[in-house]
Amino acid sequence: MRSIALEIANRSSVFAVCFCFLFAIAPHFPHLPLWVSGMVVLSLSWRCLQNLGRFGEVPKWILIPMVIAGGVGVFAEYWTVVGRDAGLALLAVMSSFKFLESRRHRDLLILVFLCYFLIATHFLFSQSIPTAAMMLVTLIVITATLVTINKREQQVSLRELLQTSSRLVMLSIPLMLILFVLVPRVPGPLWGLTNEQRGGITGLSDSMSPGKISNLIRSNEVAFRVDFEGNVPPQSQLYWRGPVMAQYNGYRWTQLSRQPMRRLSLNVSEEAIKYTVTLEPNGEQWLLALDVPTLLIADSLMTRDFQLISKKKINDLRRYSMESRLSYKIGLDEAQDYLQKTTAYPEQFNPQTIALGKSLAARFNSSDEILNEVLGMFRNEEFIYTLKPPLLGDNSVDEFLFKTRRGFCEHFAGSFALLMRAAGIPARIVTGYQGGEFNKVGNYLIVRQSDAHAWTEVWITDRGWIRVDPTAAVSPNRIESGLDDALADETSNFRIQKRNPIFGDLLYRWDDLQHNWNDWVLNYDENKQRSFLNKLDLGIKNWSDMVIALVIMLVAVTGSFWLIAWYRELPPRPPGYEILFRRLLRKLARRGFEKKPSEDSRAFLQRIPAQQLAQPDQLARIIDLYNRIKYGRHGDSTLLLKQMRSMINSLQA
C-alpha cells in the first residue's frame, strides 16, 4: 500500500489535477484578492511547465519562505486567518504552494480532496440553483480526475472517464437524498462564528438620506417571498415594515437606540393575516413584516416602534411565520420622552420649511387639518415623482420643497416628516417595501429591492401612530399598481409580467422553482425535518427512528443497485423453444432416456423407440415443430410455441 502512495505521479495525472483545481477555484476569483488569484494561476502554470520539462522543481529554501509570506499576506489583507473570506484566501494560497511541491501519487490525491473541499466553500457564497448545478458539474470533473489518477497509466479515453465519473455521481444522488432527508439535523452553530460583514448584499440600510432608496430601487433582486395563508391583501395595503427612523440631524434620518417593547399594546378589531416570509440574506438585522406585526418569533425582538429585529445578522436565508393586522391602533399611550424625541429637529437647517411648519401650526387647530393641508399641497402643486431627482445641497428639504420639487419617496417622506415636526406633530420615517408581485404559478408574493419604499407615521392624540404616505398623494399609481406604472418611462420594467409578456409564465415558473428550492433545500433544518417526517406519517418520530429508517433505506437502495447490476451481468436468457426443448429432455430423462453429453439431440431422439411412448408419433411432431420455430422464417412464432408447449405437456399422459 505504501509503495503505491509514494509512486511518482505520471504526467497526465498532473495535468488533470491542475485543470481540475483551476475549474474548482475559478468561480472564487471574484471573491479573492487579486494577488491570491494571480498566485494560483502562476503556481498552476509553473507546475504544468515543470510537467513538460521546461522548468525545474522549486527548491525547498524558496518554497518555505514563500509559504510564510503567503500566510502573512492573507493576514495583512483581512487581519485574521479564520472566517469565510480569509479562510478561503488561505486555502487558495496554501494549495497553490502544495502544487509546487507535488510529485507523488499521494500529493495529487490530497489536492483532489482539496478540490472537493473547495466545492463546499462555494456554498458559503451562494446556494442558488445555478450554483448547485455548476457544482454538480465540478463534482463530475473532480471525480473524473480522481479516476484518472487511479487508472494506473492505462489508456482510458476521456469519454470513458467522464462516463465513469458521471455514473458514480448520478448513482450517488439517490443515496444522498436519503441521507439528506433522514440524517438527524443538529441545531448549530457548534463553535463561535465570526459574524463577519459580507459585502455585496443589497438591502435596506439603517439610515435614510436623499438618494439612498432610489439607489436600491435599481436592483431587481428578490428581497423576500411571502406565502399567505388566506387571500393576498390589496396592493395598496402591502406596506412591509422595516427600519424605523425617528432621529433627524438636518440631512439624514437615523434610528433611535433600540428599545425592546415592554408590553405589546394595540387595539385591533379584525382577524390576523397569517403568512410566511422567506427572507433573502440582507446582511443586516431587519425582519420584514406586513404593517403592523402582532407576533413575536424566536431569536428576534420587537422594538417599541414596532420594528422586528433579528438577534443575529441575516447572512443566510431566513424563514419565519408571521401575523399582522392591517387596521390597528398603536401608541395610544406613547411615552412623553419618545414623543418629544419625535418632534425634535435641528433649527439651523431648512429655515423655510420650519417656518412653514410653524405657520401651519398657527393657522390650524387640529393635527388632522395640518396633515390634510400638507398632503393637499403635495397633491395640487407641481411635485414630480421621479427616480432621477436633482442633487440637493445642505438645506435639502428647503431646496426640494421650494425649488426643485422633483423627488423620490425619501424626499416626500423626509420633507413631510420635517414639516409635521415643525408644526409640533410627532412624526417618524418608516422604511421598508411597498407592494409586491404575485406569482400565480406558485401562489406567493415576490417582493424585490425595487419595491423599496419610505413613508411616514404621525402621532395624533386618541388615534396614536397613523400611517401617512405622502408619495401616494403625489403619485397614486406607485401605491396602487407599483413602481413600473408610476415611472413607466424611467424604469426598465422590473416585474416579470411587464418585462416579458411571452416568457412571463416561464419566468414565474423559474421563480417558483427558486422559492421551492429555498423552502425545501435551503431551509431544511431540524424543524422542517420534523414536520416533513410527521407529514409522511411513517412513524418516524425521534432520532433513533431516523437512524433505523436511514439504515433500512440505504441497504434497500444499495441492495437494489446490486441486484440490477447482477441481473445485467447475467448471460442472456435462452429463447422459448430452447427452454421447452430442455423441458422435453428432462421429461424423457425421467422415463429413463438420458441424453449423453456427446450426443446430438436429433440422434438422441431417434434412439428412443417410439413404441415406448404413449403417443408414438408425438415426439416426431414436437421435433418437427422445434425445427420449424428454430429455422423457419416466421415473423411471429408464439402460436407454434404454444402448440409445442401443449404437446410437451401432454406427452406424459
Place this chain on the structure above:
Amino acid sequence: MIALRLPRPVRRYFDNWFEAHNPLSRGTIVLHNRRLYILPTRFGYLFAAMLLFMFLAAINYQNSMAFVLTFMLTSLAIISLWHTHKNLLNINVELLTPRPVFCGEFCQLKFAISHRNQSRRYAIGIQYDQLPPVYFKLDPEGSTVAVIKLPTQLRGLFKPSGITVFTRYPTGLFHAWGWLRFDIPLLIYPRPLEDAKLQQSLVEQSDGQTSTSTIEGDDFAGLREHRIGESLRHVSWKAYAQGKGLLTKTFQGHARPSLWIDWQLLTHGSQEDKLSFMTALVLSAEKQGQKYGLRLPGKVIEQSYGSAHRNNCLQTLAVFKQSDPERELPLASD
C-alpha cells in the same frame, strides 16, 4: 501484513479460516464473493476525515448545500466501494506453469486472466509480495496475460506465495484484493558456473571411457523395418513411396564419450559452488552430446542424454539438500 502478534490458538483459528476460504489451487482461481476482501485505503480514511470535518462545518454554518455536498460525497464513497468490489469480482486467474530458470535469472510468472461479464475491468494489479505490481485491464468477456518477473536468489523448488490480485479503481478510496494461492511449484536450478577452466579440470578427472552407440546418431547408416512407436520423422518416405513398406532410417552416431559428474570428485568449494559446477557440467555435456550421469551423496542418476535427462539432472541438483522443500520463494527485498 499485520505485524500484530496474536496468541497461538487465535492465530491458528485465523490460519484455518484463511486456508478454508482460500484453498490452494492447481487450476483456475475464480475470485468470487467469498475470496474477495475490501478495506479503505489511507486515502479512504483521509476522505472520511474530510467528510467529518465538512459535516461539522455544515452544522456550524447551518448551510444546507454543505450538507448536500457532504452526503453526496458519502454516497460517492459507498458507490465507489461497490464499484471497486465489482471491478474485481468473478475474475478467473490461472497461473501458467512456469518454466524452470537458473538462479539469478528472472522467473516469469504468467497469469492468464479472463472474465465472462459484459462489463469492462480497469486498472487491476497483480502483485507478488512486495514487488511492484503489474497492471492490466479487461474488455467485456475479455482475457489477457499478465507477467510478473521474479528475481531469483536461491536454487530449489519453491511454492509461489503472497500473490494478490487487487484494484483501487475507480476512486482509490478502497483497496479490494484476493489471494492467489497456487499449488504450482517454481523450480530454480543452481546458477551454472561459467569458469571454463574449472569445467575443464573437472572433465579431466572423469573417466575417459568411450563407446559407440548405434541407436541414434547423425550419419545415415541404413534402413530397417519400422517398429510401432518409433518416430515418424525417421521413416523413409521415399522407400514407402517406392512400395517397400514402412522402413526406418538408422543413423550411425559419432563416438559418444560418456561421463560421470561426481560430487565426490569435487574437493574444493562450498556445497553451492559444487552444485554450480555440476550444473555447468550437465549443461556443457548435454550441449556436446555426451552421455552423462550424476552421482550425488545418496542419489545416482544413470548415464543418459536428452533434454528430459538434462532436466532430471538439473532438478536433482536444484533440490539437493534443500533445507525446507516447498518453502516460499524468498525475495530480494526480504
